[in-house]
Amino acid sequence: MFELLLTQNDTFLIGDIAKLLGYIMEWIFSFTKLFGIQNFGFAIALFTIIVNLLMLPLTIKQQKFTRISAVMNPEIQAIQKKYKDKKDNESLMQMRAEMDDVYARYGVSQTGGCLQLLISMPIFFALWRVISNIPAYVSSIKDAYYAIIDKIATAYPNYVETLADAEIRVLQTSTDAVTQKNFVVDMLYQFTNDNWVKLTEIFPNVKEAILEASDKLMDMNRFIGDIYWSDTPMEKWKTIAILIPVVSGLLQWLSFKLTEQRNSNRQASADNQMASSMKAMNTFMPFFSAFICLTMACGLGLYWIVSSLTRIAIQLAINFYYDRIELQDLIAKNVEKNNKKRARKGLPPKQVATAANINTRNISTSVPVDKDKQKADQERKAEAIKKATEFYNSGEVKPGSLAAKAQMVQKYNERNNKK
Numbered sequence: 291m292f293e294l295l296l297t298q299n300d301t302f303l304i305g306d307i308a309k310l311l312g313y314i315m316e317w318i319f320s321f322t323k324l325f326g327i328q329n330f331g332f333a334i335a336l337f338t339i340i341v342n343l344l345m346l347p348l349t350i351k352q353q354k355f356t357r358i359s360a361v362m363n364p365e366i367q368a369i370q371k372k373y374k375d376k377k378d379n380e381s382l383m384q385m386r387a388e389m390d391d392v393y394a395r396y397g398v399s400q401t402g403g404c405l406q407l408l409i410s411m412p413i414f415f416a417l418w419r420v421i422s423n424i425p426a427y428v429s430s431i432k433d434a435y436y437a438i439i440d441k442i443a444t445a446y447p448n449y450v451e452t453l454a455d456a457e458i459r460v461l462q463t464s465t466d467a468v469t470q471k472n473f474v475v476d477m478l479y480q481f482t483n484d485n486w487v488k489l490t491e492i493f494p495n496v497k498e499a500i501l502e503a504s505d506k507l508m509d510m511n512r513f514i515g516d517i518y519w520s521d522t523p524m525e526k527w528k529t530i531a532i533l534i535p536v537v538s539g540l541l542q543w544l545s546f547k548l549t550e551q552r553n554s555n556r557q558a559s560a561d562n563q564m565a566s567s568m569k570a571m572n573t574f575m576p577f578f579s580a581f582i583c584l585t586m587a588c589g590l591g592l593y594w595i596v597s598s599l600t601r602i603a604i605q606l607a608i609n610f611y612y613d614r615i616e617l618q619d620l621i622a623k624n625v626e627k628n629n630k631k632r633a634r635k636g637l638p639p640k641q642v643a644t645a646a647n648i649n650t651r652n653i654s655t656s657v658p659v660d661k662d663k664q665k666a667d668q669e670r671k672a673e674a675i676k677k678a679t680e681f682y683n684s685g686e687v688k689p690g691s692l693a694a695k696a697q698m699v700q701k702y703n704e705r706n707n708k709k
Contacts, residue, residue: 297426297472299419307416312427314340315420319428328510330519334421334589338596341417346604348409353608355398358621362396396621397628421589425475431510435475438503445495450474456492458485480520483508519589532584534591539580541598546575548605 298312299305318333318340366389373385393400425432442449450470454461458481462473481489486504490497511518514530523531583591612620 297423297469297476299416304412304415304419307412308419308427311337311341311413311416311420315424316428316430319430323430330424330511330589331513331592333424334519334592335596337421338593339600341413342597342600342604345410345413349601349604350608353605353612354620354624357612357617358396358398358624361617361621362392362398365392394628395625397625417593418586418590421593422587423476423479424589425479426472432472432475434503434507435478436471438478438500439471439474441496441499442493446493449493452492453477456488458488458492478507479511482518482521483516513588517588519592520587522587523584523591531588534588534595535580535583538583538591538594538598539576541595541602542579543576545598545601545605546573548602 299308315333315337318336319328322328322332322336369385369388369392373381376382376385389400420427425435439449446452450461450463453474454463458477461477464470464473481504486500486508489504490500493500508518511520513519513521517526517529517531521531523534526532579594583594
């Protein structure tokens with residue numbers, strides 16, 4: 291026995307996203323039914339591909355930010371190093387202003403690298419809710435379970451108490467009839483063949499109806515043999531189900547490795563703390579993925595596998611596209627796009643934005659200077675240094691001696707006092 295998920299999730303934001311994703315899953319089931327295919331695994335696979343494609347704009351934005359960061363980060367790190375030991379408010383504000391200037395020059399936001407993570411996390415938790423309890427979000431599936439419950443309730447008005455006493459699975463109770471009905475659906479969704487057989491023994495008067503409906507529902511939920519998408523690999527230890535967390539972890543590792551290799555080719559910075567943190571997370575996540583898939587429903591593992599395969603395909607396509615674009619052209623287009631956004635807000639374009647198109651290592655032209663003015667400035671500086679040296683070295687003491695240095699300090703003070 292184990293604790294069940296309670297119907298639809300009503301957590302702020304996650305619950306709303308889960309309902310929206312549920313509509314997508316509902317559409318997929320209706321679409322696949324036209325071709326005579328009704329299986330949770332097939333629907334989850336299509337569902338995962340669609341959701342990843344919907345998030346493609348965020349993925350592209352993240353990849354663009356990563357590539358621009360490869361050029362921008364050395365400047366950011368130089369600013370951070372410059373103000374490393376300065377903790378006063380004025381220095382912190384100055385550091386922030388200089389960093390903002392760099393980000394504006396490259397046309398990116400400081401939150402650009404975090405945006406995808408901030409958006410993808412609630413989507414993932416919402417996905418987990420939908421995949422872990424499909425009947426709660428797909429009305430056509432829920433109706434199939436309702437049909438069984440209605441027949442049992444007609445023949446056995448006190449069926450809830452009977453189920454609770456039987457302890458087939460943990461059953462939540464509620465005084466509201468509709469809520470209680472949904473709790474029973476949650477329980478039936480977790481049923482194995484043995485559970486369905488026991489259910490016919492508890493309610494023998496509706497045995498035929500239970501067997502007919504259970505065959506249909508179990509086929510929808512079937513992975514392979516006696517393994518179902520609602521099962522956990524840990525429950526089916528030493529079966530093919532154990533391959534789900536293994537494959538999931540390997541594909542996660544491959545996906546992160548592919549991204550990491552592309553980034554390291556463009557940015558080799560030993561003191562880049564952000565890169566080190568990302569590398570550590572990318573090393574940890576495949577193990578975390580495998581553990582989650584081991585303890586959660588096989589359907590969630592399928593989602594992670596298909597999601598990794600989709601991300602790998604998308605990553606290869608993005609790499610193919612960006613490899614044919616010069617980085618400086620990418621920066622220039624990004625700055626231009628950023629200035630258009632500023633214009634729509636009534637703000638002037640950033641004057642420093644044009645600097646993003648310049649690669650200081652490849653400058654082939656020089657800025658014109660007034661050579662006569664430059665020569666005159668150098669002569670004035672040389673004359674001032676000569677006079678200062680003659681003044682401080684005048685006297686009877688030996689130049690360079692301790693006495694000469696003391697005399698230099700004395701004459702410096704006398705000179706300042708006269709002023």
